[in-house]
Amino acid sequence: MANTEKRGGFGGKVAAILAAAGSAIGLGNIWRFPYITSENGGGAFILIYLVCILFLGLPLLIAEFSVGHNTKKNPIDAFATIKKGWGWLGAMGLISVTLIMGYYFVISGWTLNYTIASAANSIGGDFGAFFTDFTTATWKPLIYTYLFIIANHAIITSGVQGGIEKASKIMMPVLFVILISLAVYSLWLPDGREALVNVFTPDFSKVTGKTFLDAMGQAFFTLSIGMGAMLIYGSYFKDGTKIAGTAISVVSLDTLVALMAAVIIFSAGVENESGMQLAFVAMPKVFSAMPFGNLWAALFFLLLGLAALSSTISMHEAVTSYFVEKRGMSRKHGARLVTLFALILATVASLSLGDWSEYTVAGMNFFALLDNFTAIVMLPLLGILTAVFVGWVWKKQDMKAELTAEGGVDKATYPAIRFLLRYVCPVLVSVVFVFGIASFIKSLNTPAEVETVEAETPEVTLHIMGGSEREDIDIENIERVKLTVVETNNN
Ligand code: TRP
16 A cells, blocks of 8 residues: 655755754653763763764764665665565664663653642752652652653654654754853853863763663664664755765764763762663752752753754654555554554553563663663664675765765765775774673672662661771662561551
8 A cells, every 4th residue: 555645745855954953852862871970980971972972972873864865765665665575674783772762652641740740839959759659659740751752742743844854943943052150150150160171071981891781772772773763864854965974964963962961060060870761860959059049940851851852853754654655554653553553561660660560581671671772782783783784784885975966975075985995994894792791790790789779668776787886888888788678567
């Protein structure tokens, strides 16, 4: 059954850049980058990350754009058109992006709640408790997640130009203005400047195999590499759009936003916060000390939500395009199906943080599983395969024609890009992938972090055997205590 709806496309070059930058810039930049950076010790990680962006991310982004632009097809048909039998690579990307949607929508939903709660000044004084109470609740996070999914759905069904392009053209400039004001403000704080110097000073003693994997995974994640999203946007580029130039603009904007987000968050002096709650706990704390702090906080979370929305639009579009073009569905029906998948996965992911947190695989709940599996396994794998496809499988003349003619790569730069895609990307990504997986598995075997449980009833009093005279125990500094319940008698 052929679909008779006309294939969509972007109006011009600026639209192409804004939409692709919208896909790239998202929770990855503002929520994920700062916390991964702080977990990996700061400056040294940022340097490795920048190298990954430049030598791996940029060529892969160019590769993905050109596959889309060359074929003007959905991810599965695009690969299969260039080389018969390679459609599975597109399918792998679409499956991965669906899994990412599963948890990405949940965090996106959080930004809505935080925007509203900040504006209403109802977060209260204990930011950590607010975060935990909210994210582990049953209904509240689900409702915000659903609202977000519905907004996303509405934009997708409005089409490529009327929905995606229009939304990007409004959201991206707003996002930049908010971000720049916040960055300037944080640099203006004296404490902020000091905190920044600390974070950005490289400390190479903290670099391990996992640091490289994290840096590479983050570089691929932030550029939406290998998932079909950039491919489908490339397929919507108008003829004459310069692919390399667009990719360079996207990479520059994306990196700028990530660094600004790190500046804003770290200027708060948040060494003690880490993990996925960093942005959600640190930011309200920073703002609470400012005049009209709650409004600044609301602005920040609005920004985070907008950035997330322009990314989820591209995830959704990649999968929707498959149902429309390959399964002959109308745009409306295709989009509904994708939204349904997103609703189901996001529901499980959200509940896995609270009610269903006891169901785990290798110590990870469903939410963490989706995040780790896509970032640590699928992203590098898709990166390697995309590089191999464009560098080795795609006929040399055809690839060269796409890149040098319409693609706007001059004849001198082309060999460099080809070299990066043929040799540097596959080899480097494979090495980092193998070592990273090894160290990840090792980290799973070492005892997991002890969860902090706040006891309600009954209260437990801790008696240290040997009494208070024991000098080898520094009671003030005991961080965790292993508690074994032998028998309970309170039913
Ligand atoms: N780049 C997005 C961000 O930084 C996240 C992302 C990862 C993504 N893979 C994607 C977005 C695929 C769209 C499509 O937040």
